[in-house]
Amino acid sequence: MKNIGLIAPLWDWNVKYPFKTITCYPPLGLAYVASYLEKHGFAVSILDRSAVFAQSHFSMNALNIKTVEWIREFQLEIIGVSCCTGEHGDALKVAAMVNRAFPHIPVVFGGPHVSALAPLLLERYPIIDICVSGEGEISMLEICQSKKLEDIRGISFRKDGQIVNNPPRDVHKNIDDFAFPARHLLDMHFYTKRSTHLVPPLFIRGTDVISSRGCPYNCYFCASKVALGKGVRFQSVDLVIKELELLIDRYHIKALSFVDDMFATKKKRVKEICQKIINKGIHKELKWACQLKADIVDKELLQALKEAGCVLVEYGFESGSQKVLDRANKKAHVSFYYSAAELSRKAGILFQANIIAGLPGETVEDAQMTLSFVKKVKPDWLVLSRFKPLPGSIFYNELIDAGRLSVDIWERLFILEENPFNCSAMSDEQYARMLHHLHRHLFFIRSRKFIFNNFKCGIYHPRLIFYGVNRALNPKFKHLLYSIFR
Template sequence: MKVLLVNPPVRKKMQPQEIPIGLGLIAAVAKQEGQQLSFLDLNVHRPSLQIAAQEIAIDDYDVIGIGGLSSQYQDIRNILPVCRQIHPDALIVAGGGFVTYMPDKMLRLRPEIDIIVIGEGEETWRDLLKAAPKKDFSGVKGIAYRNEEGKVIYTEPRPLIPDLDTLPYPAYDLMEIDTYAENYDLCYSEESLHSKRKLCIISERGCPRQCTFCTHNGASRWDMLVSVGKEKVLKLDEEYGFQQIARFTSAEYTLKHMQYLYEKYDCGYIYLTDENLTSNRKRTTELCNLMIENDTPSKIHWGTAGDTASVNDELISLMKKAGCTFISFGGESGSDKVLKYDIQKGTTRKNNQDCVDIMKRQGMEPVMTFMLGNPHEDVNDILETTDFFVKNNIACDPFICTPYPGTKLYLDYEQQILEQFDQRLAEVKKLPKGSIDNELIQQWKDNALDKFLGSLDDADVLSAHVSQVFNHHDLLGLKALMFAHDIPRILKVAHMRNWPHDKKWNEHCPDCSAKNEINELRKVNEALFTPTAATGESDQI
């Protein structure tokens, strides 16, 4: 069969940087199955829709696959109708984060899609390619599709891949490696900044930290609980073994992958885009020791991400010796209240501080990200985070807490999110039940969802918010003041907006300081000019 894979644009405000690893793996599977494969990367060149249509029309394709994150939906929804118009008989398959958590809704929103792949795609894609000639997909695990009557059918859920070492490398030969490597902006260390060629790989799926703002594209037990339900996950446990929260490729597989990129593509710096490599200390130690044994640091430097509670001096020292030059940590907040109740990361402010101190002791610059706009975060929590910036001299433009589909935040605040894109949904709640036709309300919800998905980008861009304290304007203003380390102006805004702040901030607060000074002057003045009981005249002291 003739198969076309389409990689939609991502992070269009920046040059194309990270190679499409996920779609590259799907391409590698198609090659293993002997398909006639074309790979259209709309991210690397960012053509107009008209030019993209010309590329899509080059051949007569039997199967078209498109995948991406929710933040890529704004372009995906434009590309899909073009694919359907040019290839009316092609089987259009969609996968990735933008469909995994809401297959039924996405099939309504985007009728061009024939089949949705739920969660991990490699083995499902392989089975779909085998089933495509006969067009009988009932035996393919892990998909949703419409039957002849238009009803959405869910097949048996697919278990997670137990051994990630069985996966092929992404089909690098189909990618424009030079463009991605040239644009890759890793400015977190001298080595990452100046390396001639930089690329990224993934050696972890899932994460043991279950932050309320995060998803794992269906590749974790927690994601499966959302996408297929607890009962089916427990059944998968019984039949296939426990569905893991986090899985890693072996140290040997990971190092061979890095060596392959070095030898084949002259890649001297590799970013392991794992969500939390340091969470598995045993495996991280094994990987670092293997790198040292193979003299990897003399050829390849690398960076990765971790969490603040999992590192110590010994681990960071070993990682540095193995060629690691930076680690990005999600500090998220300087407030223990927010970390515990809103984010539920399982880390504390002390963990964050200890991590900064450890990195400095080991001669590595701390790289840490933070956010604002968590549901119950108030101005005191904002001040705690800004205070953390000030005390550690951290230059951080915080993200805005964004409720991406599939996150606990989205599940908990879906109604509030949709109301931000259609005020009618807020108004109809005030009416008696049944006042408005349910089908009409569902249309409003679908349209609001489409607008919400179309607004998504990186978390530094405001889309919907879930704050129960601040509005859109508050969040944008506070974001700028946090970046500027401007605690006094945050406190001044607090007084303007009638947000009560704790007494511990009084000494930094211009309003409180001014009021205290005036009160002291008034007391002095009253003491100096106190009227006497006899004459009623001031008795100056």
């Protein structure tokens, strides 16, 4: 029986802004891989460097020492490292650390970033031994079983100085085979502590759940298909309910978030889940949230969600400009957004608006339309993200083909906080000014309940107060404040 270690790296921006690691989400992707390996007789341990970083008082030196000690303690024989684009920098640091201190241990990379760039990563970084593209459960199992690398679908590796790319692995249709994630290998006390991040703006104890894999849509800014494939695969309703009951009984959670790419792809299934939640009395135990697409929302669906204990729905509005939405292939009309907001409010469900600033082709006028839109719909919670061209997305490929990006832009994507890469139709000066304007205005379009709960969260985690103030202040004062609070 081999000892397998799985590592979730630190997000690259956490090194510069460590207070963002105060509230972490469990690495469920690795937990699913770990569960599948355990079912086949392997001993597995998981290290989440974001959690350890927060628990080590944001000391990189302490984090790295604990990582080496963990590898030595569990006598690991294979190490798997998950890698999203935003974790790229720390993932490479981990690989270098392993290569330097434990050169006999093979390092396997996987995740969305790797699925998009496997050959390039192997070419550039000899510290990586194997890359897994697509879902990792079966490929990682076959690697751990010492199957010939040439016979394992969905991986890339080196042989005789050459990079070998095996045929892709078909997606596994029955995802019930992967249930449940190995949460017993995680510090669930840390992940379930009270915060406003799980079901905003509620200050509550909970965790997240994945009930399906994949998305039926093809938004040009999204790269999920490179890892999860096309289409959607669903966990059976009975297993979804069983997992909720397990989380309540074992971890005493009071809230959860379904983090499926799109929870209501099948309305009939969602209504069945809601009915069984009610039948089991789970709606009396849990408040929960999910993500919906605005153009599929109707009164009946929202009523079913409300009765089953759903208190918040998340909408990927992205922009208030129809031109920008069409350019991003959102397949939605702004009018649907206004309707979804109104229906949610009438149903008594809070709603979160997700906005992306700086999408390709966006002008100052488009950004102003987005600001106007948000002011009109008055979301209960708002998430404003800067557009980043993720490897594997349509926009990433388009921008490279147009000569606007270098192929290695991802090496800097998540550390360009003060001078973000500009892919919009605005000048750099206009873009920077608009970002500050949006942050200053949009982050304070909140209800009194939002402010109250964030104040409570700030009592437990004072650095979060600085994070909100930091977003609203003039950039000239940010470095001074950060040096004081650090």
